[in-house]
Amino acid sequence: MNGTTTSARRARELLTDHPVFDGHNDLPWALRQHCGYDLDRCDIAEDRSAVLHTDLPRLRAGGVGAQFWSVYVPAELRGDRAVSATLEQIDCVRALLDRYPGTLRRALTADDVVAARAEGRIASLMGAEGGHSIDCSLATLRALHALGVRYLTLTHNDNVPWADSATDVPAAGGLTRFGVEVVREINRTGMLVDLSHVAPATMRDALAATRAPVIFSHSSARAVCDHPRNVPDDVLAELATNGGVAMATFVPQFVLPAAVEWSAAAEAHLRERGLDPAAESPEVDAARRAYAAAHPRPVATPATVADHLDHMREVAGIDHVGIGGDYDGVAFTPAGLDDVSCYPNLLAELLDRRWSETDLAKLTWHNALRVLGEAERTAAALGERERPSTATIEELDG
Template structure:
């Protein structure tokens, strides 16, 4: 007679295989769209964006969460690649660095056309699905990348940017980041400044997804009230399951539900378990919780692969998405709910953002006030005739020069 523990183990294994088979069947027709992957950052750090380097071959790229075989195994059909530049580029070369990261994403599509299709619309994603390619979109991670310029925002849109995270882990002159809620940073905009609100309106007008990962709770709430289209959290989890300020609190999840917005769950251990170790089941707990509070239409995946150093056991790289989907099925998620989390929720939000856009509407034009900027490394063309602060600075400079000349005359 078989030992009972062995029989239960066999039943569990067979059941797991059944759910995994079901997950793969679903994902063949409804592949995952992931909200955030930092492979471009790895290409910069390791190869200075030189894709012709043999070691940078995405078919064989080692020691990363992402390469082409892993994407195929994970049934990844859509990916927002992060055009990320760190906060220390703010007021320096952030725009240049961001454009270089957008460039390397485009060159990925050019170098591997059989795998990647660079797209800029929900229709483009659906077409890539039909062609069996990974729909590749640009997500700019951090509002410092536009250097407080509406013109740069529009230029990045024309280069293919389809979401922008309003802050990274630093304030911009017009929006507060999540470290304000920990006390490590001071609030400067109480969420959004008047210029920050014009950024949101211009993103709505253009049809850019507004990403609230990394922002303060006040910024989340201000944007959710202001935006004329649903927004996303491209890589955030549920605060109730892990009390980390990068996660989304319940009152904001309720606003997500009311606005038809989307939370794409992050796999970083520190945001999953509030610990250095985490597992796949705990990620599923976040997905369960967001579904419970904000609804099944509010759930997505935003793994943060290749942007973090610690990922859960069972979710070691992008090939493991079917295992997470199998876990949701084991937890009795309905097939339509699973399809929503995989890609249909993101497509719905993206289509709503596109529908709300209006390129015939007059663009936002009023620049950020000069006094809100650090001016040591920038010119001030255009402000000289319009900014009171410029005249004040000019008067101060003139007075200083006059005083210096006076003392020189006394010598």
């Protein structure tokens, strides 16, 4: 038996005991786009590989034991439209839980995640991707928590009035006073502060303000691939003090330097044709795929992602790394990490690099579970002495 075969077998065995707790999957938005949330038209109990990265058989094959489902809405939605669309996304996750109770289990706490695993079900949590989903309202933040959302990504691709995004022109210089209050209220509720998508200044301000560990639900190492969506080394190093977890993503243009250059050229091609590269439409998707057909894109692999994880482990420490694939949120995936069935391929690569099974168990399961539990314990302590904040952005930033 050769080494590759042995590593693949060991990877699958390890995932039986220490399944993947993935930080970010965009299936709900993909279901909105493909079938208008009509699960009769897109039954994920069946093979949906023609249109989706995710379905139940492939989640099982990939060794997924817990999943943060993103209740993402585009940043161009603002105000009440953003809040309503977020509620529709939450409703989609609830519909999935109701339809597939034998496979998916609602999880609100670390104990729920452990219970789901004991039952042989996939723990299903929710994360809201972008501060626009709360429309500058701490009451709305609390309402999302009451509906089961367990992390808030402070921004998406655009700034919000109280925080700078990694991919927008800086305006706040990080977090405003209201942004600090958002972080502290996230702590008080027991949600997780998610720093994927935010500018480095926002990362640093949030780490200074938080009373609980943070996460990066789907970000990799900027030192390995210089893309603004990735995490600088000084921030990775600070996770050892904060206790948080950076969950490496698989998005090719975030992990492969050549793909960064290719993506920039592809976006310029779209703009020349009057299309917004950030827009989500069949026209944009078709144009992007046509460009890829004419200009073969650089292909990432499990080794590409493993390079990031090697670096993140070295800088942050093994207790502060995780996985956030971003499946169904991207047009392209690495070869060998094509969909949610492919996590064993990444673990096999890491085994070949002499990662111990103890380290891999932390990467896949224990680190994310620990952070979720620590956020809950922080909230319990804060709840004994703090009341819900009634602060407004007008009061703090006006």
